[in-house]
Amino acid sequence: MNRREFLAFAASLATSSLIASCSDDAPSQSVPVPKAPERISVQDSLNDVLARWSAVTTNVDGSPLADLAGYRVYRARIPSRPFQLVAAVPPNALEWRDGSLRPGDIFYYKVKAVNAKGIESDFSPESQAISLSIRVASEVLPAFGAALFLNRNGDVVPPSASRSDLTLTRSADGFIALSRFCTHAGCSNMRFENQVWVCQCHGSQFSQQGRVLGSPAQTDLERYRATLQPDGSVIISFSSSPLQ
Ligand code: FES
Structure with a gap:
């Protein structure tokens, strides 16, 4: 390769690397990503x-x-x-x-x-916590003024049990199922006295329907749907309103 040929070759290399460099810097075609389900x-x-x-x-x-x-x-x-x-x-x-x-x-x-390209959206928001509904047999339903303590699998536990998930009481209108966990700091040591729930940890009080009556709790107890069945049992459901 003589000097003239070498200079021509070097010039062509410089040109091709310039082209490559330009194509590297060119904005890449953005690939559409699906939006996440909103609800x-x-x-x-x-x-x-x-x-x-x-x-x-x-x-x-x-x-x-x-x-x-x-x-x-x-x-x-x-x-x-x-x-x-x-x-x-x-x-x-x-x-x-x-x-x-x-x-x-x-x-x-x-x-x-x-x-179709396999590109996923972000996650939707997460659902509420959910478990299977439970059926409470008619023979164990609480009398007016009393409370039943249950776990999410439907087991009935004594009030003294160190832990249970929910409570069931009887009102004039039917049955009321509530989370047993106090909304102040999560204590499950709740007692039902004179139709009022009293947290034994720091004294918060809640109505039979779960509404805050006395601090330090500021938020009502979580309430679940309790439906009396034709056979006398009660089904407790944990879901809130379904998507419309
Ligand atoms: S945890 Fe119930 S009052 Fe504090």
Whole structure:
């Protein structure tokens, strides 16, 4: 290679590296990512939990989501732990029924949308904590003025038990199921005295319906749906209102 040929070769290398450098710096084509489902709700029954969520129709950048491939359902026992994939459902399904729970299991659910390229959205918000509904037999239902202490698997425990999950009392209108955990600091040492719940830890008081009557608690007790059945038993459900 003579000097002229060498200079021409060097010039061509410089030009091609300039082109390569320009193409590296060029903005990459952004890949649309589906938006996350905005809402999720869960509904329990005696046999399973139904998770339902809102449809996703757009990408994060606002463009229409034309290639929605479906949704992926995740769940965890504790929200601070990683959520595990438990189901993939087609795009036209906005719900999934989890029939694998055992009595007393408590789970939280989240959902992601996924497009045809396999690109997932962020997680939806997490659901409330949910477990299977429980049936309380008519023979063990509390008399007026008394309280029944239960675990989420339906076991009846003595009031002196160091821990139980919920309480059931009888009112003029039916039955009232409440979380046993005081909203001040989570103490479960609650006593039902003269139709009032009194926390034995720092003295908070709650009405039979769970409303705060006396501090230091500021928040009402969590209340569950308790429905009297034709056979005289009561079914306690832990779900709040389902998704509309
Ligand atoms: S934990 Fe109940 S009053 Fe403090």
